[in-house]
């Protein structure tokens with residue numbers, strides 16, 4: 001066990017010394033939802049330089065483009081005025097400040113990427129990898145995942161979570177020749193960030209990652225709206241986590257997904273409970289319990305029902321927005337009045353966005369949703385990993 005106060009003091013002192021360490025790179029596998037047989041690469045505003053199997057193969061002007069396709073286990077590449085020698089690996093880099101525009105065959109998708117692009121073959125298709133500075137990757141992910149028009153404090157929060165996640169999962173696709181894919185499996189990444197507010201948030205949080213009380217990077221789990229109370233990790237996934245503990249939240253109460261309602265015939269509700277849980281529908285007290293239920297706080301089971309009825313299972317079976325709801329009956333109709341949207345563990349997105357709009361610093365938002373966490377320099381994690 002670490003001696004925490006000492007360690008944290010130490011971490012704070014190395015935050016600044018590590019800040020100027022060499023920029024960390026991420027190799028992102030891109031267009032991983034496609035089997036690519038043809039790709040077109042061009043510079044957005046500057047000429048690009050081409051390397052084949054590590055050797056310089058000339059430049060291509062910004063009005064031209066290189067078309068790459070699979071030829072057996074090699075690559076065939078040509079621009080308007082020349083054919084490049086066949087190779088196993090082609091790398092493109094911008095000669096100026098421009099980005100690299102990568103386009104796919106049909107259906108055509110074009111995206112712009114910072115850093116360099118390396119293309120090789122894998123299983124008869126093209127493997128396209130974007131070698132990108134960590135913070136350019138983080139900015140791209142924040143834009144893809146958080147979208148536009150959020151408060152800058154919200155973007156800072158996203159930036160530290162996304163950086164933490166990227167660093168801790170960077171070996172996930174290592175056997176495929178890259179670090180992270182560009183799908184939800186890792187983090188959605190659609191290339192260069194266009195929003196200055198996001199770039200600013202990424203710079204303002206440079207090198208910062210979030211760790212728990214034992215200096216382990218956290219997994220910043222999130223959901224849409226907690227309905228006023230987040231939930232413990234173990235109540236949803238059976239494994240406790242020191243930073244994922246239930247907390248009250250008033251910031252999301254008037255947001256779009258704060259409330260929901262589902263009506264159904266009383267007979268249908270009782271039949272469902274009988275079929276799925278073996279509820280005795282002839283027992284008046286039991287029937288009363290399951291048709292009139294008003295929990296004061298989050299609970300796991302429907303009070304007073306035997307056998308016990310798991311609210312998580314009810315949510316899953318009926319496709320409800322959340323497992324936080326009360327039950328009342330009117331004229332033969334059972335009404336479920338629900339709160340929130342999602343599993344309720346960790347960060348409540350709508351609450352966090354509301355806090356950010358109020359100008360609450362992202363560090364306070366972080367501590368509101370995650371218990372006993374700390375922001376430290378990314379180098380600190382590696383330091384302790386090496387130890």
Ligand SMILES: [Zn+2]
Pocket residue numbers: 172173180181182183185186187
């Ligand atoms: Zn992945």
Ligand SMILES: [Zn+2]
Pocket residue numbers: 225226227228229249250251252253348350351
């Ligand atoms: Zn909330």
